[in-house]
Amino acid sequence: MTVQVQHHISDELLLAYATGELAEGWSLAVATHLALCPSCRNRLSFMEHAGGEMLELATQETTAETPAGSWDDMKAKISASEPLKKPEVKTAPTQTHPPVLPEPxxxxxxxxxxxxxxxxxxxxxxxxxxxxxxxxxxxxxxxxxxxxxxxxxxxxxxxxxxxxxxxxxxxxxxxxxxxxxxxxxxxxxxxxxxxxxxxxxxxxxxxxxxxxxxxxxxxxxxxxx
Ligand SMILES: [Zn+2]
The missing domain is CATH 2.60.120.10 (Jelly Rolls)
Incomplete structure (x- = not known):
């Protein structure tokens, strides 16, 4: 079954999911969409990775002078690196008769x-x-x-x-x-x-x-x- 998703999770909602701010009901809908949508899984990976990089940068800034161009360096690092995977989301398996309801x-x-x-x-x-x-x-x-x-x-x-x-x-x-x-x-x-x-x-x-x-x-x- 080829899934061609047209309507995606908004940035606001995906960011709230990435930071763990969503109540369980909303998270369930987001995680189920993610199971069916590779493009939103990539967006989530990017957000999580960008969040981690920013945290790391903030930590470095407290101990050392910020080198010129560090923002560009960070952006380059993010775009060059492999996306991360969020453990809760399970990709719908490719079977002859895949279940209608994906996990979770x-x-x-x-x-x-x-x-x-x-x-x-x-x-x-x-x-x-x-x-x-x-x-x-x-x-x-x-x-x-x-x-x-x-x-x-x-x-x-x-x-x-x-x-x-x-x-x-x-x-x-x-x-x-x-x-x-x-x-x-x-x-x-x-x-x-x-x-x-x-x-x-x-x-x-x-x-x-x-x-x-x-x-x-x-x-x-x-x-x-
Ligand atoms: Zn999507």
Whole structure:
């Protein structure tokens, strides 16, 4: 399965991940995208390496005079060196039938998509809440039926949606396997699964979703969304 990821992790989010500032739920979405995206793994390596070099330089500066051109030297060293690897991220193996859910996500669910017990969300949609210990994020696997929308909503905070199977469109953008959509409270959007197949994605939010429909807002606590 060739993965051609089009929608990547923002610099801000990747830097927060690299420095260990992200809560577990966000980290899970970032690490799962990284498992599917060589280009973001390279960006992460660069950030980690640059961070290490800067720390080293800062240490040297306390003991010696900074030689002229040291910033250029550092940049040259960084670009010449091999990228590092972050141990948490496991690259999706190249097999004939690779799992739909890459690690670390699959371990959180205990199985691949075929063996999961989905819970009905109404309108043909299903979900599986995923437990994390951070107490700040809501994490779930979502299954949107082919050709159907996720109810239109805006956010109390950030929302990350990572496509694992199938695809959805949101306005003019198409999101396929490996693509990550970052949304915040300023965006009201309506993802719609493409008609070919059901869309399975990982969704992480930091606050209950705000639905436009009054009925859905009333039903929200009952549906657990
Ligand atoms: Zn990426």
């Amino acid at each position: 996500l699959r371990s959180y669910l205990g199985a691949d998509v075929g063996q999961l017990k989905w819970k009905a969300l109404g309108r043909g949609a299903y979900h599986i809440p995923i437990k994390t210990a951070d107490g700040q994020t809501q994490v779930r696997l979502l299954k949107i039926p082919a050709g159907k929308p996720v109810p239109e909503h805006s956010h109390g905070g950030r929302e990350l949606t990572l496509v694992l199977k199938g695809a959805f469109t949101d306005g003019a953008s198409v999101f396929k396997r490996g693509d990550l959509e970052e949304a915040d409270e300023s965006l009201t959007h309506q993802p719609v699964a493409t008609p070919e197949e059901d869309c399975i994605c990982l969704a992480v939010t930091d606050a209950p979703l705000k639905f436009q429909s009054r009925l859905l807002r009333i039903l929200q606590p009952i549906l657990g969304i």
